[in-house]
Amino acid sequence: MTHDLIIVGTGPAGLTAGAYAGRSGLDVLFFERESIGGDLVNRHEVRSYPGFPDGISGTELRGKMVEAAEAYDPEVQLETVERIEPGEPHVLHTGGNEYEATAVILAPGGTEQRLGVPSEEEYEGRGVFHCAACDGPLYRDERIAVVGGRNHALIDAVFLTEYASEVLLVDSKPELDGDDTLVDEVTSHPDIEVRTDTTVTEVVGEDGLLTGVEVERGGSSETERLELGGLNVNVGCVPNTGFLEGTVDLDDEGRIVVDHRMESSAPGIYAAGDARQDSPLEIAAAVGDGTTAITAAKEYIARHGE
Ligand SMILES: Cc1cc2nc3c(=O)[nH]c(=O)nc-3n(C[C@H](O)[C@H](O)[C@H](O)COP(=O)(O)OP(=O)(O)OC[C@H]3O[C@@H](n4cnc5c(N)ncnc54)[C@H](O)[C@@H]3O)c2cc1C
The missing domain is CATH 3.50.50.60 (FAD/NAD(P)-binding domain)
Structure with a gap:
């Protein structure tokens, strides 16, 4: 037929x-x-x-x-x-x-696009997540990071403040790439800290669970460890x-x-x-x-x- x-x-x-x-x-x-x-x-x-x-x-x-x-x-x-x-x-x-x-x-x-950094796959579902709606409630009272700077990442960062104790919005570009109203919303949000020009270089964890990420500031090879309970990868x-x-x-x-x-x-x-x-x-x-x-x-x- x-x-x-x-x-x-x-x-x-x-x-x-x-x-x-x-x-x-x-x-x-x-x-x-x-x-x-x-x-x-x-x-x-x-x-x-x-x-x-x-x-x-x-x-x-x-x-x-x-x-x-x-x-x-x-x-x-x-x-x-x-x-x-x-x-x-x-x-x-x-x-x-x-x-x-x-x-x-x-x-x-x-x-969903992956970051492609070391240990990301290992901690997928063990701290690394993509769907804020599905997994956000699992990160109640945790410090989490949302990676991404476009509209969808900004919306999810605001949503995740309903559960997380603190949300870091991490983006490798010097400026967030979302609509003006959304950028205003996240930059003025008391529970969101915006870190632009910052690239996640590695996911780290202990006993099979994510504990944080290594990040690098643009233009420098200096790295910093961010202690986290969850990582929302939101990069398209x-x-x-x-x-x-x-x-x-x-x-x-x-x-x-x-x-x-x-x-x-x-x-x-x-x-x-x-x-x-x-x-x-x-x-x-x-x-x-x-x-x-x-x-x-x-x-x-x-x-x-x-
Ligand atoms: C984090 C995030 C937040 C977003 N928030 C918004 C928002 O606030 N507003 C907005 O307008 N947009 C938003 N979007 C974008 C929106 O979700 C997409 O633009 C929209 O869903 C695309 O619709 P689609 O029909 O093209 O594909 P999809 O909704 O992805 O549907 C495609 C379907 O095809 C099926 N499929 C794939 N391959 C096959 C195959 N070979 N055989 C059979 N089935 C197959 C899949 O299983 C899937 O069900 C967001 C996206 C993300 C990632």
Whole structure:
């Protein structure tokens, strides 16, 4: 059986495309390898999403987006797409199964970037964490550091003050790279100490638990040990596009190259959200991409479908 459309990923980009596709009467199949809702599951508070001036919880927004997509009863397979053969139809391979579709929308998002310093992996889940919403409560009354200087790191630093006794915001750049209002919020927050121009060079621990990090101040080789109970690594994400190598063009960062209609280098295969080239890495942008991609995909399906 050839589906009209297969969507890879059920984050904001995929769910938006799916809701539009369902409304248009298309036969849609979703693939999801982890949890329905994508990265929204891990967001305690979503800011900068239109319509919610005071923010909205990731769980609530996820619930509404899933409900909108489910209204049209799409098929959902909890499987990882491992390979795609572009063609007419496109053939998607999972562990052992094959599925066909006239058009495909790739919305696989990204995975949190690591710092790449010694002992980081060893203390992953033993003091080193990425999801502030999931793991923040485990660090009650601890002194923790958030590494990163962009909006998402600043938001999480403020959130983590609800639990931690003190939050250090550590960034290697000379200045924080977030919106002015957020920078003001963290720099004036009584429980946040901002350390710019400071690079984490090593994670240290004892008896299998993190106890701190070594940092280096910009331009000097002098190191300092920061004693910590937790380390939130918040330095962006790497696109989940390994399975697409050789299928569609990827840029130097591994993001899917698209045109203004979100079409990839393979005709009939579109991309949306954090995984596409030059994405602003925001939910509003993912939602917009999903809308653009399904608009173009619908035209493709009308021309190439049975
Ligand atoms: C710490 C942090 C805080 C953030 N805070 C905000 C905020 O306040 N406001 C805001 O607008 N944005 C925020 N963002 C960004 C926002 O989460 C992303 O922009 C958004 O989730 C991207 O949506 P997406 O649909 O592209 O991908 P995702 O939400 O990442 O969803 C992709 C889905 O695809 C699935 N998948 C991947 N590969 C495969 C495969 N091969 N087969 C099957 N399924 C697959 C994944 O499991 C995942 O469920 C934040 C991000 C971070 C890291």
